[in-house]
Amino acid sequence: MPTAQRTFDVQAPAAMVWAFLSDLERLGPCLPGCTGVDLLSPTEADWRMETKIGFIRKRFVVRTRTTTLEAPAHAAWTGESDELIASGTIDVRPRAPDRTEVTYRGTVKGQGPARQLLNRYFKSRLDRDIDAFVANVRTALQPEAAPVSDP
Amino acid sequence: MIADWIVVGGGHNGLTCAAYLSKAGEDVLVLERRDVLGGCGTSEPAIPELPGFTFNPGAFDLLGIREQPFFRDLELEKHGLELLTVEPMFLMPFPDGHRIFFWRDLHRTAEEIATISPRDAERYVTWVEFWAQAFEMLDPINTGAPPSFAAMASLMEDSPEVEELLRVMMMPARQYIYETFDSTQMQGLGAFMALQTKSSLDQPGSALAMTELVMSHYGGVYRPRGGIGQVSAAVARALESYGGRIQPEAAVAEVLVQDGRVRGVRLEGGERVEARKGVVTAIAPQTVFLEMIAQEHLEQAFLHRVRHLQNDNTAVIKAYYALSAPPQFSPVGDDGSRPEFRIPAAMITPSVDYADAMWAEIRRREIPAHPWIWCTFSTGLDPSMAPPGQHALGLHCWVPYALADQRDWDEAKEEAAMRMFDTYCAYAPNLKDKLLGWAARTPKDWEQIVGIPKGNNFHIDMVPHQVFGFRPLPELSNYRTPIGGLYLTGAGTHPGPAITGLPGHNTAQEILRDLGKVEDD
Numbered sequence: 011m012p013t014a015q016r017t018f019d020v021q022a023p024a025a026m027v028w029a030f031l032s033d034l035e036r037l038g039p040c041l042p043g044c045t046g047v048d049l050l051s052p053t054e055a056d057w058r059m060e061t062k063i064g065f066i067r068k069r070f071v072v073r074t075r076t077t078t079l080e081a082p083a084h085a086a087w088t089g090e091s092d093e094l095i096a097s098g099t100i101d102v103r104p105r106a107p108d109r110t111e112v113t114y115r116g117t118v119k120g121q122g123p124a125r126q127l128l129n130r131y132f133k134s135r136l137d138r139d140i141d142a143f144v145a146n147v148r149t150a151l152q153p154e155a156a157p158v159s160d161p
Numbered sequence: 162m163i164a165d166w167i168v169v170g171g172g173h174n175g176l177t178c179a180a181y182l183s184k185a186g187e188d189v190l191v192l193e194r195r196d197v198l199g200g201c202g203t204s205e206p207a208i209p210e211l212p213g214f215t216f217n218p219g220a221f222d223l224l225g226i227r228e229q230p231f232f233r234d235l236e237l238e239k240h241g242l243e244l245l246t247v248e249p250m251f252l253m254p255f256p257d258g259h260r261i262f263f264w265r266d267l268h269r270t271a272e273e274i275a276t277i278s279p280r281d282a283e284r285y286v287t288w289v290e291f292w293a294q295a296f297e298m299l300d301p302i303n304t305g306a307p308p309s310f311a312a313m314a315s316l317m318e319d320s321p322e323v324e325e326l327l328r329v330m331m332m333p334a335r336q337y338i339y340e341t342f343d344s345t346q347m348q349g350l351g352a353f354m355a356l357q358t359k360s361s362l363d364q365p366g367s368a369l370a371m372t373e374l375v376m377s378h379y380g381g382v383y384r385p386r387g388g389i390g391q392v393s394a395a396v397a398r399a400l401e402s403y404g405g406r407i408q409p410e411a412a413v414a415e416v417l418v419q420d421g422r423v424r425g426v427r428l429e430g431g432e433r434v435e436a437r438k439g440v441v442t443a444i445a446p447q448t449v450f451l452e453m454i455a456q457e458h459l460e461q462a463f464l465h466r467v468r469h470l471q472n473d474n475t476a477v478i479k480a481y482y483a484l485s486a487p488p489q490f491s492p493v494g495d496d497g498s499r500p501e502f503r504i505p506a507a508m509i510t511p512s513v514d515y516a517d518a519m520w521a522e523i524r525r526r527e528i529p530a531h532p533w534i535w536c537t538f539s540t541g542l543d544p545s546m547a548p549p550g551q552h553a554l555g556l557h558c559w560v561p562y563a564l565a566d567q568r569d570w571d572e573a574k575e576e577a578a579m580r581m582f583d584t585y586c587a588y589a590p591n592l593k594d595k596l597l598g599w600a601a602r603t604p605k606d607w608e609q610i611v612g613i614p615k616g617n618n619f620h621i622d623m624v625p626h627q628v629f630g631f632r633p634l635p636e637l638s639n640y641r642t643p644i645g646g647l648y649l650t651g652a653g654t655h656p657g658p659a660i661t662g663l664p665g666h667n668t669a670q671e672i673l674r675d676l677g678k679v680e681d682d
Contacts, residue, residue, distance in 0.1 A: 011634070025271060061317070063298050064294040064298035065298075065320060065323065066316055066317065066318060066325075067318065069318075104662075122315065123311055123312045123315045124315045126305060127308050127312055127316065130300075130305055133173070134301065134304075140572060
């Protein structure tokens with residue numbers, strides 16, 4: 011299944027970074043295609059997604075569950091919708107009082123009758139979407155950077 | 162000889178498939194009948210008495226190659242492929258003195274079209290932007306075995322754009338041309354592009370072929386330095402860097418089958434080559450099943466369907482001309498000072514009436530007096546294709562495979578070559594006395610030299626019932642065959658002809674999936 015990993019620095023204290031990454035309603039808009047996050051419980055949420063392939067606009071909801079939470083350093087999650095299965099981890103490491111290293115790892119796999127097509131689509135988009143996610147997280151925590159929201 | 166995998170055919174798809182398998186640790190041997198790699202995409206000295214000239218007997222330019230998986234995965238630039246950017250991408254001259262340059266920049270191209278028809282210029286922009294979105298949907302379809310129609314339908318939503326896409330997919334090109342463009346010239350462009358699949362303008366579904374031009378605006382057009390054969394050469398170097406082997410001048414006569422599984426091949430000289438795991442054929446599927454496999458190993462119903470694969474009476478002739486001067490397109494405003502006239506491939510089909518005349522001539526099995534021609538003047542961008550100060554030109558058009566009155570192509574070759582040259586010289590009159598030599602590859606030559614049935618460089622026709630999940634037949638569309646361990650690749654498989662490496666890439670992925678080396682979808 012398509013997998014992407016990024017390690018990046020954010021000019022912000024680790025506590026602030028962890029608080030942001032743990033706040034799914036604030037984190038959601040950083041993910042390209044996410045139009046909103048609905049919290050269901052402390053560990054479950056519905057991520058409303060919209061993606062566009064050519065002129066096919068597909069809307070779906072991915073239900074995520076936090077499977078591991080080791081504040082303020084590590085979290086793991088899984089997600090599923092009719093169209094896909096996903097999982098990921100986030101690791102936060104302070105590098106300096108105002109600088110934090112974040113490592114994000116994510117995988118996504120298509121399911122359902124169109125899984126082959128979706129897998130190829132995810133494979134072609136994953137790197138770009140993760141790069142956009144990183145840029146948007148930085149923007150949220152370092153306001154001088156420009157956002158990227160292309161679904 | 163022995164290998165895990167034998168690949169029959171050293172065209173770029175066979176080499177690509179072999180390279181992916183080798184990269185994954187398989188022991189692969191490619192067997193090629195000729196001493197030249199590349200299949201329909203070679204670069205060779207084609208005029209025996211002028212060996213300093215290099216020609217592209219088949220394919221010549223590359224659309225969007227940088228976006229293709231094999232370019233990136235096999236690191237073709239690292240293995241010596243140097244791409245020259247073709248800009249402007251195409252030139253279309255017209256007998257009334259107009260011409261259109263097709264630039265990668267869509268709006269710059271629209272400015273050219275506006276000199277003929279401002280309304281068509283606006284429509285061209287809208288048309289390209291619409292089809293660019295459609296092609297974005299094609300990428301995941303083309304980069305693997307074709308998905309089922311149920312899978313594609315599950316992603317579809319009702320929308321005007323999807324309805325328009327489906328409508329055009331069923332339309333004859335003629336209707337779509339007249340609906341899209343008003344001017345004779347732009348209708349000629351539509352006819353030229355639609356005729357690329359060698360279908361008539363009235364065939365349902367032929368409209369879709371018009372849209373290939375759209376891809377060039379987004380992916381660009383490139384020309385390998387040294388000729389199109391450099392693509393296969395780079396893939397071959399990649400293959401060998403992974404430990405793969407290539408044996409030229411090794412024509413395969415038979416695919417050996419025992420107990421329902423492929424065991425290897427027999428060469429024309431009698432030698433047997435054993436395959437421990439399987440065989441991939443990168444040649445026309447009808448040749449594989451009707452000529453290379455003993456028929457007791459295949460169901461008669463299957464063979465009946467293979468015999469009826471459509472490979473119509475329209476083939477290709479490519480002629481090569483060594484010139485002592487470059488063309489000057491004076492009838493369409495070329496004073497010799499603008500290099501952009503001598504860079505792009507030129508397209509000759511100035512109107513729908515011209516296309517109709519050409520098609521009628523082909524149906525009568527005549528050499529067209531109105532040839533539809535792709536014209537590639539190589540040395541305008543790549544001087545290495547000819548000796549210093551001299552120039553190389555390639556022209557190709559569609560012709561009947563079998564001429565009327567049982568006329569032999571050896572006898573008709575010169576007439577066809579000169580007719581194309583004269584048609585080209587109507588736009589580049591300075592070349593009439595600049596011909597140093599010529600040669601041509603007729604449908605008969607294609608069949609004998611490269612082994613493509615009826616000289617069809619598509620292997621089988623690109624018609625609606627032989628594309629996507631139907632190519633070459635539904636039961637063969639995922640590259641597997643009724644014979645265990647035997648796989649297909651090449652132009653006769655999805656997504657079809659053109660130098661993209663996609664059939665080779667896709668077949669390799671299915672093999673690796675069957676071997677458990679790639680995750681199952």
